[in-house]
Amino acid sequence: MRVIKVEETQIASWTRTLLAQQRVVAVQERDERFVFDDLHQAEDLRLDHDVTLQPPLRHFLPEREELVSFDRPDRYAPVEPDDRPFVLLGVHPYDVAAICQMDAVFAAGVPDPHYNRRRALATVVACDVETPSGNVFAGAMGTAVVEDGYDVLLTRIGRQYLVESRTAKGDGLLALFGDDVEDALPSDLRRREAVWRRNRQGLRQHALACPPQALPRLLALSYNDELWQERSEYCLSCGACNLVCPTCYCFDVQDVVGWDLKSGRRLRLCDSCMLEDFAKVAGGHQFRLRRDRYRHRFYRKGLYTPERFGFVACVGCGRCIDSCIAGVASPVDVYNTLLERHPEALEEPREGAGARSLGQALASLLGRESAEEAASAAREPVLTLRPRCEAEEPRLALAKAATDALEVEQLVAKDPYVPGQAKILAKRALTNHETLYRLCLDAERKLGHKSGQFVQISLMGIGEAPISVSSGPDDGPSFEIVVRRVGNVTEALERLHPGDTVGVRGPYGTAFPLADLRGKDILVVAGGIGIVPVRSAIQEVLWHRGDYGRLTIAYGMRAPQDRLFGEEIEAWQKEPGVTVLETVDHLEGLWHGQVGPVTTLLPSCGIDPPTTAALVCGPPVMYRYVLADLIAAGMEAGDIYVSLERKMKCGIGKCGHCQINGVYVCQEGPVFTYAQVKNLPEALQ
């Protein structure tokens, strides 16, 4: 680390040198406001900006970008990346903090090569705030000043700037000032500390009535507060608050196709969880109403992200307050009001206080299994605090930019968004709405899935849909899916024939842990198309018949003509120790089974709670009733497995669409134990 002192005019000539060497994206004025944009002349650079309209995140996660290019139907290729290095110049500390948070998000789990590539190409030149914006509250969030996450930091002291380099990249930029620059004197560093002190105190246009570390606890207490309904009545569901936020990263995926009807691109566009269609699925089921969407944003920032990553996903930039014309987006407003109503959030929590169950449920899902650990996570909401130079203010631990180490080449080589290819070997209509496809990956590569996992089926130019693998895992190089026609992808699939190609990504998600269930009786409860994912488990149990006790299948469907796998069911029934019970909601035509909801079958299933594991899959409405009956029959929540379905776009824990509260169904699901989800209010509504 080196800190030098330069004159204001030297910043301009340095910028000119930079411009001659590489692409510079810098803060400039536009329309009396400020933006990050390609810099064409050094004179346009502004370091006295209050806040930019769009966060610098847009240069790592653009509002619109190409994800995959294709030549339908048989070639999916990664897009040609823009490999020009660039300098991002004029980033305020709160935005640096946000970039560090996004680095953690896009490096976690399946890394996102598009984000990471751009991030690795960027050199971040931060600058301490000279002009506070009207709504900034970074001081309250501990992000008014940052200690790392940047390559170079500029701080104005009087008519001079201190320029600090933090990284090797930063050293390179510092060298461009030439040889005859002075190192900063201890007195200069003290003046810089005065700037930092001023900003910590000054960047507080709104006063948050608690330290940010208390927010997860506060939210854990406030889920059912009236506030969500009250405020959401004024919410336009316009998405502005998300779309300007430096820590909002949800995206949508759409295909565009050219006039040759063959070539095209798959795009990703910045999305917003406030929008009506964000969690709505084909067929119109709405997983989140306006109130729930309004609440979700605050929980995402103040509880879910802290539980998952260890930081509050709000850096206090104030952009959402600037852009919400309805005046209801302010995190400070909401949190302060909640604090008035739940002052106990500031008290030391008592052991095992029930109100934290939401936080606990999340914590245990994220692998902190012991109740103690979960409780301590809820009490000590995983925020690591590190002081800057004077230990006067708590700060967020900034996730280390995981990108420096990653070679750009390496990132490009494996792009999880590019589907592999599979050929349709066979196609068979099962009912008027559902069709079975047998698929085989390129070069007879084995899919390698486990029972309960899903794949993303891709029809380039049309889109992608998450579809469960319906055949058991021992099934050789090919596998089966069963698809109900409800929308674009599923209808288009129907028009394909054996020999045609589809794209496949995956397998994704969790599986039924059949290896752990050896020796147990298996009870399968399936409603409607819910039989499709559990069929893989049924097949697996049948192939290893000796390893399991009784296999009982309770299958409910709307009407006899909706029955799937009819012949197979007859065959299952002939196996030793297998019972299949069936029921229809409405009696039409010939029927040998019962009439009534699937719960009618449960009393006849002979459930022996201590030796039984239940696998449950069906439409959202089914779960509540079936689960209640299974618990009433004496089963433990940990022995009941459910497979849940949500809207999905990415399948790899990035796009945000599939969330149940803070849980990603594509990652931590679709198979959960009932114990894992019973305290998640959005899971079984």
Add this chain to the structure above:
Amino acid sequence: MKKPRVAIFDFAGCEGCQLQIVNLEEELLSLLEVVDVVEWREGSSEKSPEFDIALVEGAITRPQDVRRLEQIRARAKVLVALGACASHGGVNKLRQRLDLGAAKRIVYGASAREAFLGSGPVQSVDEVVSVDARIEGCPIDSQELSSVLRSLVLGGEPKTPNFPVCVECKRAGNVCRYERGEICLGPVTRGGCGARCPSYGMWCYGCRGSVDEPNIHAARAVLERYGKTVQELEERLALFGSR
């Protein structure tokens, strides 16, 4: 693959949307490589009794229109409503939702009395027959038309966007009209136009109709918050109509 046959029909409207088809220019040639235009008064003279895709422009105002539209529906596999008039009578529907009344007089000003507007209850195409897809806008966006057509030819069902104009406006990095002391209907208006008006420094006057679930209560509160009245909104709409 046999080329789908496309027929284009117009009812009461300014034909501005059809003009947008002509405006496809170079793309029009590509379009003609993948579809056959079998009936189109504006651009061709061929007539055909059968077609796959019917594009219908304009609102339905007269009894003979209703019969003609029903015949078109019977002949078409896919029927697409083209533009605001065909989709819902343009600005009217949104304005009804805002409960501002007298919409037509305001929007059309003096011409509201003219025969082609006043000759009967004005109906949107989907109030008469079932519609498979809608291309919103006044006029429609030629790029949107082009992507909807490609999607139809590929066998997809084009989705009418259901997010408000604000989404594209924010993606474009615009300064909000409200911050500039103006009114804007963006938050309750169906997007898809790329926030055309706010991006050019104008307000959104709602030409694409409202989103599925507009929060009218909130929209009124916004007007109040910025010291605007519903009357002012009406006047602004009148201003637009008189141009």
